[in-house]
Amino acid sequence: MKNCPACKTATLESKSLEAHLAASQCISCDGHWVRAEDYRSWLESGAQAETTIAPLLTVEDSMSAVFCPDCSQLMRKTNVGHDLNFYLDQCPCCQGAWLDRHEWSHLKSQNLHVQVHQMSSSAWQHKARQSRLRSTxxxxxxxxxxxxxxxxxxxxxxxxxxxxxxxxxxxxxxxxA
Ligand SMILES: [Zn+2]
Ligand SMILES: [Zn+2]
Known part of the structure; x- marks a missing residue:
C-alpha cells in the first residue's frame, strides 16, 4: 500500500481510470496515479476510443510539492496548456503522472488524455507557456x-x-485621422 502523494493521509487503491487503463486512486482526495507503462499499454490497446464523457467539475489543483509514490522523486509540474488552467504532476524518473480530482475529465474534453506522455517535452511546455501568456x-x-x-x-x-x-x-x- 502506497500513500497518496497529494493528501498524504490516505493510501492508494487499485482502480482503473478507464476500461483497460490501470491506475491507483486515493479514496480521500479522489486523485489518480497512472504509471507510464500502464498508460502506454492503454494507448497501444486502442481502447482510448471507448472513453466515456464525464461532467466537467472544477479542478482543485494541488500546487504543493508532490513526490512520486513509486520512486519518491520530486514530481515536475507540467503545464497542460490549451486553456486548461492546471498542472499535471509528472515523475521525471519513471514518467508516471498524478492527476488531481477531475483533471482527467478536463483532459478528455480537449482530447488531451491521449497526449499525456508528450506534455513534459520542452516543445509542449513552450507552447503551453505561450498560450497561458496570451490568455493573460x-x-x-x-x-x-x-x-x-x-x-x-x-x-x-x-x-x-x-x-x-x-x-x-x-x-x-x-x-x-
Ligand atoms: Zn489523496
Ligand atoms: Zn517515479
Missing part, C-alpha cells in the same frame, strides 16, 4: 474594455490576423 493578455484587455467593445475588437483582430494587407491596415489604424 486577453484577460487584461477584457478587464479594461466594455464587453461589447471587447467582442468588437476581437472580431476585428481575427479579421486582421488573416488579412493579406494586414500591415497596411495596421498603419491605417495607427495613422492620425
Amino acid at each position: 493578455v486577453r484577460q487584461a484587455f477584457a478587464n479594461k474594455l466594455s464587453s461589447s467593445d471587447y467582442s468588437e475588437a476581437e472580431r476585428i483582430k481575427k479579421w486582421l490576423e488573416v488579412h493579406p494587407q494586414k500591415q497596411e491596415l495596421l498603419s491605417f489604424f495607427a495613422a492620425s
Whole structure:
C-alpha cells in the first residue's frame, strides 16, 4: 500500500481510470496515479476510443510539492496548456503522472488524455507557456474594455490576423485621422 502523494493521509487503491487503463486512486482526495507503462499499454490497446464523457467539475489543483509514490522523486509540474488552467504532476524518473480530482475529465474534453506522455517535452511546455501568456493578455484587455467593445475588437483582430494587407491596415489604424 502506497500513500497518496497529494493528501498524504490516505493510501492508494487499485482502480482503473478507464476500461483497460490501470491506475491507483486515493479514496480521500479522489486523485489518480497512472504509471507510464500502464498508460502506454492503454494507448497501444486502442481502447482510448471507448472513453466515456464525464461532467466537467472544477479542478482543485494541488500546487504543493508532490513526490512520486513509486520512486519518491520530486514530481515536475507540467503545464497542460490549451486553456486548461492546471498542472499535471509528472515523475521525471519513471514518467508516471498524478492527476488531481477531475483533471482527467478536463483532459478528455480537449482530447488531451491521449497526449499525456508528450506534455513534459520542452516543445509542449513552450507552447503551453505561450498560450497561458496570451490568455493573460486577453484577460487584461477584457478587464479594461466594455464587453461589447471587447467582442468588437476581437472580431476585428481575427479579421486582421488573416488579412493579406494586414500591415497596411495596421498603419491605417495607427495613422492620425
Ligand atoms: Zn489523496
Ligand atoms: Zn517515479
